[in-house]
Amino acid sequence: MTHPYDSDDLTWMRRALALAQTVMYTTAPNPRVGCVIVRDGRVLGEGATQPPGGPHAEVGALRDAQARGESVAGATVYVTLEPCSHFGRTPPCVDALLAARPARVVVALGDPNPLVNGRGLARLREAGIAVTTGVCRDEALAINAGFMSRMSRGLPWTWLKMATSLDGRSALHNGVSQWITGPEARADGHRWRARSCVVLTGIGTVLKDDPQLTVRSVATPRQPRRAVVDGRFELPEDARLIDGGEVIVFTARADAAKAARLAARNVRVVELPGQEPHRVDLPAMMRWFAAEQFNEVHVEAGAGLSGALVAAGCIDELLVYLAPMLLGEAAGLVKLPLLERLEAAPRYEFIDAERVGADLRVRARVADHWRELMRRVELPTLS
Amino acid sequence: MTHPYDSDDLTWMRRALALAQTVMYTTAPNPRVGCVIVRDGRVLGEGATQPPGGPHAEVGALRDAQARGESVAGATVYVTLEPCSHFGRTPPCVDALLAARPARVVVALGDPNPLVNGRGLARLREAGIAVTTGVCRDEALAINAGFMSRMSRGLPWTWLKMATSLDGRSALHNGVSQWITGPEARADGHRWRARSCVVLTGIGTVLKDDPQLTVRSVATPRQPRRAVVDGRFELPEDARLIDGGEVIVFTARADAAKAARLAARNVRVVELPGQEPHRVDLPAMMRWFAAEQFNEVHVEAGAGLSGALVAAGCIDELLVYLAPMLLGEAAGLVKLPLLERLEAAPRYEFIDAERVGADLRVRARVADHWRELMRRVELPTLS
Numbered sequence: 081m082t083h084p085y086d087s088d089d090l091t092w093m094r095r096a097l098a099l100a101q102t103v104m105y106t107t108a109p110n111p112r113v114g115c116v117i118v119r120d121g122r123v124l125g126e127g128a129t130q131p132p133g134g135p136h137a138e139v140g141a142l143r144d145a146q147a148r149g150e151s152v153a154g155a156t157v158y159v160t161l162e163p164c165s166h167f168g169r170t171p172p173c174v175d176a177l178l179a180a181r182p183a184r185v186v187v188a189l190g191d192p193n194p195l196v197n198g199r200g201l202a203r204l205r206e207a208g209i210a211v212t213t214g215v216c217r218d219e220a221l222a223i224n225a226g227f228m229s230r231m232s233r234g235l236p237w238t239w240l241k242m243a244t245s246l247d248g249r250s251a252l253h254n255g256v257s258q259w260i261t262g263p264e265a266r267a268d269g270h271r272w273r274a275r276s277c278v279v280l281t282g283i284g285t286v287l288k289d290d291p292q293l294t295v296r297s298v299a300t301p302r303q304p305r306r307a308v309v310d311g312r313f314e315l316p317e318d319a320r321l322i323d324g325g326e327v328i329v330f331t332a333r334a335d336a337a338k339a340a341r342l343a344a345r346n347v348r349v350v351e352l353p354g355q356e357p358h359r360v361d362l363p364a365m366m367r368w369f370a371a372e373q374f375n376e377v378h379v380e381a382g383a384g385l386s387g388a389l390v391a392a393g394c395i396d397e398l399l400v401y402l403a404p405m406l407l408g409e410a411a412g413l414v415k416l417p418l419l420e421r422l423e424a425a426p427r428y429e430f431i432d433a434e435r436v437g438a439d440l441r442v443r444a445r446v447a448d449h450w451r452e453l454m455r456r457v458e459l460p461t462l463s
Numbered sequence: 464m465t466h467p468y469d470s471d472d473l474t475w476m477r478r479a480l481a482l483a484q485t486v487m488y489t490t491a492p493n494p495r496v497g498c499v500i501v502r503d504g505r506v507l508g509e510g511a512t513q514p515p516g517g518p519h520a521e522v523g524a525l526r527d528a529q530a531r532g533e534s535v536a537g538a539t540v541y542v543t544l545e546p547c548s549h550f551g552r553t554p555p556c557v558d559a560l561l562a563a564r565p566a567r568v569v570v571a572l573g574d575p576n577p578l579v580n581g582r583g584l585a586r587l588r589e590a591g592i593a594v595t596t597g598v599c600r601d602e603a604l605a606i607n608a609g610f611m612s613r614m615s616r617g618l619p620w621t622w623l624k625m626a627t628s629l630d631g632r633s634a635l636h637n638g639v640s641q642w643i644t645g646p647e648a649r650a651d652g653h654r655w656r657a658r659s660c661v662v663l664t665g666i667g668t669v670l671k672d673d674p675q676l677t678v679r680s681v682a683t684p685r686q687p688r689r690a691v692v693d694g695r696f697e698l699p700e701d702a703r704l705i706d707g708g709e710v711i712v713f714t715a716r717a718d719a720a721k722a723a724r725l726a727a728r729n730v731r732v733v734e735l736p737g738q739e740p741h742r743v744d745l746p747a748m749m750r751w752f753a754a755e756q757f758n759e760v761h762v763e764a765g766a767g768l769s770g771a772l773v774a775a776g777c778i779d780e781l782l783v784y785l786a787p788m789l790l791g792e793a794a795g796l797v798k799l800p801l802l803e804r805l806e807a808a809p810r811y812e813f814i815d816a817e818r819v820g821a822d823l824r825v826r827a828r829v830a831d832h833w834r835e836l837m838r839r840v841e842l843p844t845l846s
Contacts, residue, residue, distance in 0.1 A: 245808070246783060246827065247796040248631015256805055390789060398789075400629060404811040404827045406773060406781075408799025413630040416791025422639055425628070428787040430823050433816040440813050442823065444629065444787045 085212050089186055092116050092158040093215045097188070099128040099137070100160050100223050104275045105300045106131050109373035111191075111227040113137035115159040117145050117152055117182070124150040131302075138163050138173040142180050152180040160220045162191040162213075165200040174200045177209075184210040188220030192231040192457045221454060226277070226375030229396070232456035236277070236369045238377040239397035240386055241269055242413050249407035250383070255288075257411075263297075264437025265401040269380075270297035272399055276304045276378035278328070278369065282385030283310040290320050293380070304378065309365070309385055311358040313338065313349075322347055330360045330368075362392045387415035390426050397445040398428055404438060468595050472569055475499050475541040476598045480571070482511040482520070483543050483606050487658045488683045489514050492756035494544055494574075494610040496520040500528050500565070502538040507531065514685075521546050521556040525563050535563040543603045545574040548583040557583045560592075567593040571603030575615040575840045604837060609660070609758030612779070615839035619660070619752045621760040622780035623769055624652055625796050632790035633766070638671075640794075647820025648784040650680035652763075655782055657683040659761035661711070661752065665768030666693040673703050676763070687761065692748070692768055694741040696721065696732075705730055713743045713751075745775045770798035773809050780828040781811055787821060 099114030107113075107129045115137035117124045125148060127140020135143065138159055145152050163173035163185070177185065185204050190213065191197060201211050221228060225237040243261045244250050251257035259266065273279050274295040281293060286308055293306040306321050307328040315322075315329055317338070326346050332353040339349040350368065354361040369377055379389060389395050419425055428444035435441075482497030490496075490512045498520035500507045508531060510523020518526065521542055528535050546556035546568070560568065568587050573596065574580060584594050604611060608620040626644045627633050634640035642649065656662050657678045664676060669691055676689040689704050690711040698705075698712055700721070709729050715736040722732040733751065737744040752760055762772060772778050802808055811827035818824075 244631065246631070246781065246811070246825070248627065248629070252802050252805065254803060256803075258805075260805065387791060398629065402825070404813050405805075405808040406797050406799060406811075407802060407808055408770060408797055409795060409801065412792060414789050414791055416789060418792065419635050419790060420637060420639075422635065422641075422643065422788075422790075425788040425790050428629070428789075429821065430787050430818060433818075433823055433825075435813060435816075438812065440816055440825065442629070442785070442816075 085186065085215050088121070089158070089212065089215050092118050092156070093160070093186060093188060094219075095126070096137075096158045096160050097216060097219050097223065099126055100220075103128045103130075104223075105302055108132075108277050108302075108375055109227070109230075110136075111161055111224040113159060113161045115141035115157065117141050117155050117157050119155040124148065124152060124155055133169045136164065136170060136173050139170070139176050142176055145180075152182050154181070154183045156184045156186060157182045158186045158215075160188045160216075161224065162187050162189065162196055162198070163200045163204075164191065164193070164196050165203055166193075166196060172200075174203050177204065178207050182209060184212065186212040186215055188214070188216045189224075189228075189457055192228055194231070217454070221457065224375075225396070225453065226377075228457050229453055230370045230373070230375050232453065234370050235366050236374050236377045237396050237453075238366065238379060238389075238394055239272070239399045240379045240381075240389065240395045241272060241399045241401075242386070243269070243401045243403065244413055245403050245405045245407040247406045247408070248413055249410040250413050251411040252407060253410050255411075260403045260405070261401045261439045262403070262437040265403075265439040265441065267297035268436045268441060269399075269401065270295050273304060273378050273380075274298055274300040276376040277374040278305045278307050278377055280307045280309070280377055280379045280381065282381045283308055283312070283314050284382045284384055285380075286310075286315065286319055286321065288382070292320050292323065294323075294325070305374075309360050309362070309381075311354075311360050315342070315347075317341065330365050332358050332360055362389055362394050366394050383412055383415040386413065390414055391416055395446070396449045397431070397443060400442045400444070401436065402440040402442055404440070468569065468598050471504070472541070472595065472598050475501050475539070476543070476569060476571060477602075478509070479520075479541045479543050480599060480602050480606065482509055483603075486511045486513075487606075489685055491515075491660050491685075491758055492610070492613075493519075494607040496542060496544045498524040498540065498542040500524050500535055500538050500540050507533040507535060507538055516552045519547065519553060519556050522553070522559050525559055528563075535565050537564070537566045539567045539569060540565045541569045541598075543571045543599075544607065545570050545572065545579060545581070546583045546587075547574065547576070547579050548586055549576075549579060555583075557586050560587065561590050565592060567595065569595040569598055571597070571599045572607075572611075572840055575611055577614070600837070604840065607758075608779070608836065609760075611840050612836055613753045613756070613758050615836065617753050618749050619757050619760045620779050620836075621749065621762060621772075621777055622655065622782045623762045623764075623772065623778045624655060624782045624784075625769070626652070626784045626786065627796055628786050628788045628790040630789050630791070631796055632793040633796050634794040635790060636793050638794075643786045643788070644784045644822045645786070645820040646680075648786075648822040648824065651819045651824060652782075652784065653678050653680035656687060656761050656763075657681055659687045659759040660757040661688045661690050661760050663690045663692065663760055663762045663764065665764045666691055666695070666697050667765045667767055668763075669693075669698065669702055669704065671765070675703050675706065677706075677708070688757075692743050692745070692764075694737075694743050698725070698730075700724065713748050715741050715743055745772055745777050749777050766795055766798040769796065773797055774799055778829070779832045780814070780826060783825045783827070784819065785823040785825055787823070
């Protein structure tokens with residue numbers, strides 16, 4: 081049985097979520113977790129997941145309380161994800177919690193990691209600690225959609241970033257596209273790059289724009305990896321993105337000599353041929369990402385790859401920056417198979433719309449993907 | 464000198480604005496005005512503009528106070544527009560206010576009507592009544608942008624309504640467009656039709672869709688007029704919009720016999736030839752609307768007329784319903800002259816973005832048009 085929660089629980093869980101938000105760029109492949117320990121409306125300690133190998137949020141919060149000279153006995157622990165109960169790179173957080181003897185633990189979501197999945201909470205309950213679940217579960221899932229998706233679906237959580245005029249144009253007829261959106265929107269786009277595990281583009285964009293695909297407009301201690309869908313293995317060996325950081329090239333058929341030269345420069349070549357000649361198997365690429373512990377994929381590509389990913393069901397969210405202008409006849413955003421009926425169009429549900437500088441950031445997600453994810457991470461009923 | 468205002472003033476002015484909002488569909492060609500009379504935090508009376516010929520908001524509020532047995536002497540009157548000081552269809556509101564002897568009058572905006580423009584406030588001040596101006600002026604201008612624009616610029620305030628997928632498509636390649644947006648968005652679109660003085664479309668839409676262009680999804684005691692831009696005078700005499708209500712057809716050259724037949728059915732034919740053959744002079748059409756006391760023009764047209772109005776500088780606002788779907792290659796929203804540089808694109812500023820059912824309503828306006836309007840309706844400094 082789960083205990084009911086009140087508005088104080090919401091307040092403290094939001095604080096724990098805010099702590100998780102502070103480590104968005106640094107915990108991968110682990111989830112971002114925040115933890116606050118409270119007694120009588122007073123914070124005893126707080127923590128957030130440290131980079132891989134470092135302490136998890138719960139241990140950080142317990143140590144923080146200790147450093148402040150506070151005993152956690154009888155307190156309430158708010159944590160955005162079920163405490164782990166297995167030995168990974170660090171000992172189980174549940175053991176540390178049991179030793180500290182809080183009266184109650186409130187969690188937002190269960191850990192879909194099959195090594196945890198309800199076991200952490202079961203051990204707390206067996207020790208007589210009251211457990212409440214489901215507080216702020218939507219917000220908690222949004223912060224870790226990638227980790228949750230990888231653990232529960234064997235897929236990363238993938239968003240497609242687009243910058244467009246109000247009439248859906250990404251460039252003029254002559255190719256000019258810099259800049260449709262303003263500096264604030266471009267910086268916001270880099271924040272989404274920074275939280276991702278990999279920035280994915282197509283060979284067309286590499287050949288046309290020669291992008292670096294790095295995070296530049298915001299400070300981050302860790303660069304996401306870069307990946308290119310390159311069916312014919314056309315990647316120029318002098319492309320700017322080959323800069324020493326890890327790059328992955330997905331191709332339908334690799335040239336061994338070129339692959340070897342690229343490997344020496346930290347470019348990993350992955351052969352994933354699709355059904356059609358010179359095409360990469362995009363769903364297989366997504367499964368590959370999950371198997372390789374990539375949680376979140378940030379796609380920034382031309383109309384061809386963007387449309388192919390949408391049509392293949394590989395996109396979970398749209399991240400659209402709308403510029404307040406009209407461009408008329410010009411390049412479109414996504415190339416899709418010709419539709420005969422509106423019912424056949426890829427559909428989304430809006431998540432939010434927010435002004436970013438002079439532009440509008442609109443987020444939308446595939447409702448079924450989100451619902452499936454939520455269903456999979458719901459905690460098992462304990463008897 | 465104008466008196467400062469405080470947060471109570473904001474609260475009461477918002478109530479007056481809410482009253483003005485209740486008469487959005489019924490006051491044209493007069494402005495929508497709300498009035499609240501307050502003493503010691505208590506409402507003594509309130510009113511909103513009645514249909515043309517009926518009492519204005521101030522007189523309505525004074526009568527309401529009288530009916531409640533309240534004296535207005537020494538009270539504060541909040542009114543969203545400067546009280547009129549001239550005889551129109553009704554006697555001047557300023558005279559009624561002077562007789563009631565309030566201590567203070569707070570107004571949001573000056574009346575740009577050259578017959579009023581500051582004179583109403585000057586007379587109040589001369590009588591020793593304190594006057595405060597500028598409270599909630601943006602909201603007040605938004606409610607009466609059309610009236611203000613007609614009085615100060617000799618132009619209506621014109622918005623272009625569009626329904627589109629997230630990638631800027633208004634129909635599939637085969638013409639299917641019903642329905643990209645959901646029933647809530649369509650009903651909201653009818654609310655904008657209802658507040659307008661005229662719903663304007665192009666002959667292409669009439670020939671393709673044979674629309675009625677009436678307000679149906681919301682209740683209104685008054686239907687806006689309908690207008691068609693029809694350069695070659697191709698309007699079919701069995702078009703559904705010829706239904707007895709007033710219709711205006713703008714054409715480059717009318718056929719006298721057909722015009723006479725249409726006139727008998729309440730269709731007014733207006734010849735306004737433009738520079739190019741078979742084209743209507745769109746800016747002249749806008750001036751015609753203002754001269755004929757049309758405050759607000761609601762445009763719902765295909766890509767051709769929409770683009771021509773944008774390119775001619777006739778559009779003040781965009782009213783865009785974004786559906787959470789992608790359509791790929793399909794019909795665009797606006798046909799514009801080919802652009803070589805992004806700097807040449809028509810630009811707007813976002814006003815708001817709001818969920819309407821499953822869709823997103825995004826409003827944007829031409830910043831210069833709005834600023835010019837605000838500048839023109841600012842009250843003259845009184846010495």
